[in-house]
Amino acid sequence: MVDKALGGAGLRGQVAGQTALCTVGQTGSGLTYCGYDISELAEKAQFEEVSYLLSRGELPTETELRDYKAKLKSLRGLPASLKTVLEHIPKDAHPMDVMRTGCSMLGNLETEHDFSQANDAIDRMVAVFPSIICYWYRFTHDGVRIETETADDSVGAHFLTMLHDKAPSELFAQVMNVSLILYAEHEFNASTFTGRVCASTLSDIHSCVTGAIGTLRGPLHGGANEAAMDMIEGFKDADHAEQEIMAMLERKDKIMGFGHAIYRESDPRNVIIKKWSEKLAAEVGDDVLYPVSVRCEEIMWREKKLFCNADFFHASAYHFMGIPTKLFTPIFVMSRVTGWTAHVKEQRANNRIIRPSADYTGPAARSYTPITAR
Numbered sequence: 001m002v003d004k005a006l007g008g009a010g011l012r013g014q015v016a017g018q019t020a021l022c023t024v025g026q027t028g029s030g031l032t033y034c035g036y037d038i039s040e041l042a043e044k045a046q047f048e049e050v051s052y053l054l055s056r057g058e059l060p061t062e063t064e065l066r067d068y069k070a071k072l073k074s075l076r077g078l079p080a081s082l083k084t085v086l087e088h089i090p091k092d093a094h095p096m097d098v099m100r101t102g103c104s105m106l107g108n109l110e111t112e113h114d115f116s117q118a119n120d121a122i123d124r125m126v127a128v129f130p131s132i133i134c135y136w137y138r139f140t141h142d143g144v145r146i147e148t149e150t151a152d153d154s155v156g157a158h159f160l161t162m163l164h165d166k167a168p169s170e171l172f173a174q175v176m177n178v179s180l181i182l183y184a185e186h187e188f189n190a191s192t193f194t195g196r197v198c199a200s201t202l203s204d205i206h207s208c209v210t211g212a213i214g215t216l217r218g219p220l221h222g223g224a225n226e227a228a229m230d231m232i233e234g235f236k237d238a239d240h241a242e243q244e245i246m247a248m249l250e251r252k253d254k255i256m257g258f259g260h261a262i263y264r265e266s267d268p269r270n271v272i273i274k275k276w277s278e279k280l281a282a283e284v285g286d287d288v289l290y291p292v293s294v295r296c297e298e299i300m301w302r303e304k305k306l307f308c309n310a311d312f313f314h315a316s317a318y319h320f321m322g323i324p325t326k327l328f329t330p331i332f333v334m335s336r337v338t339g340w341t342a343h344v345k346e347q348r349a350n351n352r353i354i355r356p357s358a359d360y361t362g363p364a365a366r367s368y369t370p371i372t373a374r
């Protein structure tokens with residue numbers, strides 16, 4: 001007999017290891033990276049400080065941050081053979097598949113042979129992932145081979161400049177910075193757990209990240225920001241959104257961008273990105289998408305006590321900055337690579353191969369039937 005409770009339980013509530021990197025929902029809603037509260041980081045930090053914190057364990061000094069940012073800036077260039085691979089990926093490929101292939105190809109070209117050099121591989125991925133996605137996107141959609149070494153000082157601004165061929169406004173750069181901080185790390189979520197399982201076999205860091213990208217791609221995880229955008233874009237106004245959401249709930253459809261496996265009251269990242277989405281809506285003169293999003297949030301709470309997770313207001317925020325919907329989840333990758341790789345190092349530092357057991361539910365022992373007798 002299949003135990004449905006076990007099969008459908010998704011390991012929820014089971015402690016699968018230890019981490020010093022992050023706490024999620026310990027008070028029902030909180031989130032900290034290495035002890036720092038997400039609200040404070042999102043308000044005061046640069047993404048590069050958070051990235052440094054996750055890879056080195058402490059926030060950088062002024063000099064360390066300057067050197068770190070200079071290092072990232074020097075690592076943005078794409079090897080010629082990686083450009084060739086990207087140019088051969090079709091225009092209608094999903095950008096998450098491009099990220100997966102890009103990361104995997106990088107692992108062929110710059111293989112991590114020595115775990116003690118992991119930070120070099122990590123810095124390279126943080127620096128070059130925006131170049132990978134923008135190079136492919138602009139080549140296949142606009143027919144141009146972009147320059148990936150821009151003057152921008154931050155990962156977020158670098159991404160927007162390559163995408164739009166011009167430096168972003170201060171507001172857009174600020175929102176990208178906050179967004180990358182919010183998405184950076186989240187304990188044993190599905191993609192990070194994938195990365196840790198891979199790390200536990202003592203595989204290389206690019207394999208760990210490639211697997212994590214594939215896991216993040218799904219709409220129940222990182223892909224929800226794209227799926228939420230597809231949904232809200234179909235609503236003409238807030239009243240139409242209400243009608244449609246009610247019908248979806250009636251049909252027991254999943255509403256993307258709502259609910260969470262761990263948080264029970266709210267996702268602390270939502271209030272932050274929602275505020276920035278509202279600012280952006282005012283900046284670009286939106287009077288549809290933001291009110292639609294707010295109405296969705298109200299209905300879901302009223303009807304189901306389900307709250308927006310990090311992905312929901314990211315959809316409108318990214319849209320207001322002119323980012324194509326299909327690039328939403330790759331931005332998540334550009335950020336979460338910092339968390340994934342910190343977990344890879346943590347796993348390696350105290351490793352035992354991750355290998356749980358399963359309850360067998362198949363047929364009882366039976367003898368082999370010759371093929372002519374079947």
Ligand SMILES: CC(=O)SCCNC(=O)CCNC(=O)[C@H](O)C(C)(C)COP(=O)(O)OP(=O)(O)OC[C@H]1O[C@@H](n2cnc3c(N)ncnc32)[C@H](O)[C@@H]1OP(=O)(O)O
Pocket residue numbers: 219220221222224253254255256257258259260261262306309310311
């Ligand atoms: C950055 C991130 O990855 S955040 C997550 C992004 N994913 C999404 O936004 C996809 C939509 N959300 C979901 O599918 C789920 O809420 C998940 C995958 C995030 C969490 O799944 P679970 O831990 O299984 O959710 P949970 O146990 O809280 O579900 C409780 C009930 O609420 C329902 N529910 C949960 N989320 C939703 C939703 N978004 N829409 C409709 N119903 C939902 C579940 O179906 C379940 O109902 P049931 O008891 O009748 O089966």
Ligand SMILES: O=C([O-])CC(=O)C(=O)O
Pocket residue numbers: 024183185186188189190221261262309310
């Ligand atoms: O923790 C989770 O299950 C999903 C999530 O919010 C994240 O990875 O940011």
